Amino acid sequence: MQIRAVNLATFIAIAAGATLAGVPGSAQDARQPDPRHGAIIAAQGTANVPACAQCHAFNGASDSSGAFPRLTGQPVAYLTAQMRDFASSLRDSAIMSPIAKGLSPADRADVAAYFAAAEGPFPVLAGADAATIKRGEKIAREGDEAKGLQACNNCHGPDGAGFPPQIPYLAGQYGDYIKLALNMWKSGFRKNSPHAMKQVADRLDDQDIAAVAAFYQHIRNDPETTSAR
Secondary structure, three states: OOOOOOOHHHHHHHHHOOOOOOOOOOOOOOOOOOHHHHHHHHHHOOOOOOOOHHHHOOOOOOOOOOOOOOOOOOOHHHHHHHHHHHHHOOOOOOOHHHHHHHOOHHHHHHHHHHHHHOOOOOOOOOOOOHHHHHHHHHHHHHOEHHHOEOOOHHHHOHHHOOEOOOEOOOOOOOHHHHHHHHHHHHHOOOOOOOOOHHHHHHOOOHHHHHHHHHHHHHHOOOHHHHHHO
8 A cells, every 4th residue: 555645735724624714814814913912811811711821831831741732832823723623612622612712713813822932841751661652753754554644744744843834743742642632533522633633543543642642742852863853
């Protein structure tokens, strides 16, 4: 079986699940987001929603437990799209959907702009064993022809560095969160990106998911692999 790499522009459109209408800076939306206002919402919340910092930390680095993802430095268009999906319940979450619905589109854009520009540390975390990380490296860099999987890096950039504006980085993202996200797609609970990430997750078994998650968490803090990118 030959694995055909997805054209990046096509993947972006599929992964986004929608056009860029309503995304700050697009032709359809002349309003520019205000990261200073986003910082206030992140720190204090609003009358309708709690402070983002309660779960994601003020700098967007979260708490390394993997319960909440790193937001620091993710593409603003990606963060805006996820907030829009939470608000519409296309991406349903008992925590995030009520929060996104409680914010106006302008508020969501401002928060996304703030976290996209934030600078949070990448802590060195205890990782998986070397064999698991090596397995994840192979899937990330080469894919798995027998399972019809192209390399994760084809869409998420060199070793998960990301492809703005729509594709998030994975390098340094918490492994437990990556596992959670993939399992949510695989089980059908996460419904955005049904024609991209859902199909990838369906081809991964539990060991594959654990390996990919371990590799991407590990690589941000590995001088040897980082220098090879």
